[in-house]
């Protein structure tokens with residue numbers, strides 16, 4: 001089963017150049033993030049390059065500080081790399097939570113049907129129409145000094161209904177397929193049908209659900225931070241952009257502090273969207289340029 | 294094992310919007326009995342929407358009737374204990390209409406056969422299982438090497454439908470519930486399929502409930518026939534009797550609607566039968582329409 005899924009994933013990637021591109025970019029960003037402690041060490045040469053007053057403040061980009069230093073004398077390059085790791089982690093946490101919750105709710109609602117579906121769908125629907133951003137703003141007022149994980153959880157509360165909604169409609173259409181009936185007359189139980197007949201065919205949708213909620217979480221947080229309402233204690237890309245804006249870094253010649261995080265976020269946005277579109281291309285053959293296989 | 298399958302006053306209603314009382318009655322007070330021995334072929338014929346598939350789903354335990362009951366060996370199929378349920382599942386097996394949709398596009402076609410081997414404990418070793426699968430594929434005139442290891446979209450409709458027959462062959466149920474199994478196959482493959490069903494009846498003593506809207510296949514199979522319209526069975530009897538002396542006006546209507554061949558008109562291009570014979574596995578296999586892999 002896992003081998004089969006892996007093979008299917010590889011087959012999918014071969015079928016879509018966009019998906020492959022998106023995954024490659026994402027992979028590079030993740031690698032950079034994974035190596036962020038090493039990069040910090042290399043820059044600091046023994047000391048922590050993002051400690052307050054580690055260096056002189058507002059140094060312009062040069063050989064010793066590729067992207068210069070900020071208002072507290074921290075190395076911007078090391079900071080950006082660390083912030084990228086934080087942003088990705090928040091995206092991953094929120095993405096995983098939203099996807100898992102969304103998938104479970106979608107399967108229970110879609111497969112069981114009846115009043116269970118009614119209750120869950122209504123609940124999901126309510127969460128969907130609640131204006132998320134103002135609520136997040138309100139929440140962040142209470143969320144000073146929260147941990148990275150808490151931020152991820154907070155954001156995923158609002159992200160899972162999107163995943164649940166798309167996946168539920170797919171479950172509804174898949175559960176009446178004749179192969180589900182065949183499984184039932186072959187004595188397969190509900191859980192077995194869900195995991196072996198339905199889930200594999202939903203992988204692309206689950207992938208889309210994950211990518212969109214990760215995207216939503218990362219950018220939702222950036223949105224909060226740009227307007228100065230980010231939860232304290234977590235330094236992600238949005239936080240750096242905010243401090244670049246609020247300190248007027250651009251006028252001080254410290255443009256990398258603004259440009260580099262924005263560039264990284266753009267790259268991340270493009271990569272996640274390419275994954276989304278690529279997956280959509282594969283499962284919706286009408287969007288495909290050439291027929292695969 | 295001597296068993297029988299009986300429908301007793303089965304009624305199936307569905308909620309529907311835009312209908313007078315909020316529901317439609319797809320099956321209305323249907324009763325009939327299928328006997329495992331002597332093996333028989335019972336056709337259920339009726340036009341689209343008459344409730345045929347719903348009856349098949351009731352019999353297969355996929356849909357619980359709103360009223361009445363389906364009895365296997367005299368017991369309600371929705372109230373069987375574990376052992377009885379296992380026996381029922383093994384003994385009542387389907388062949389469905391759409392040979393495309395019956396396979397999960399995610400897996401190779403071998404899987405439905407292996408599932409049967411495992412779920413019904415047909416073999417204790419992998420080798421024995423494989424032997425069983427190959428035997429059954431040959432019994433439905435498929436070459437194992439041509440179908441095993443392939444994905445559903447790489448096979449023709451006829452091949453896929455015969456894999457379902459191979460599955461039935463492995464399980465040796467007393468009852469086959471075949472819901473329009475040939476309606477999506479072309480004439481030659483269709484005859485092939487019906488012959489296999491007749492073989493199963495003769496050689497393995499299987500009773501078939503054959504659901505169709507096509508009277509010519511009913512005629513070809515012979516045996517008994519029931520005519521259904523608007524969820525009600527309006528006529529039943531041997532094929533010969535019903536075809537020649539229909540008693541219900543609906544049956545007459547159905548018989549009249551068969552296009553009669555006009556001896557004055559001839560096909561300009563005649564199709565040679567031996568030409569069609571070659572249209573077997575391989576030619577059809579290549580001619581399958583390319584389908585999108587789901588993932």
Ligand SMILES: Nc1ncnc2c1ncn2[C@@H]1O[C@H](COP(=O)(O)OP(=O)(O)OP(=O)(O)O)[C@@H](O)[C@H]1O
Nearest residue numbers: 307308317319340341342343344345346347348506
């Ligand atoms: N799950 C369902 N929900 C609501 N209505 C249904 C459902 N299944 C069947 N029906 C309705 O019941 C009636 C009988 O349907 P059924 O599929 O049994 O007909 P059929 O004789 O098999 O037709 P066909 O020859 O087209 O396959 C139809 O009016 C159909 O719309």
Ligand SMILES: [Mg+2]
Nearest residue numbers: 345346347473
């Ligand atoms: Mg039908």
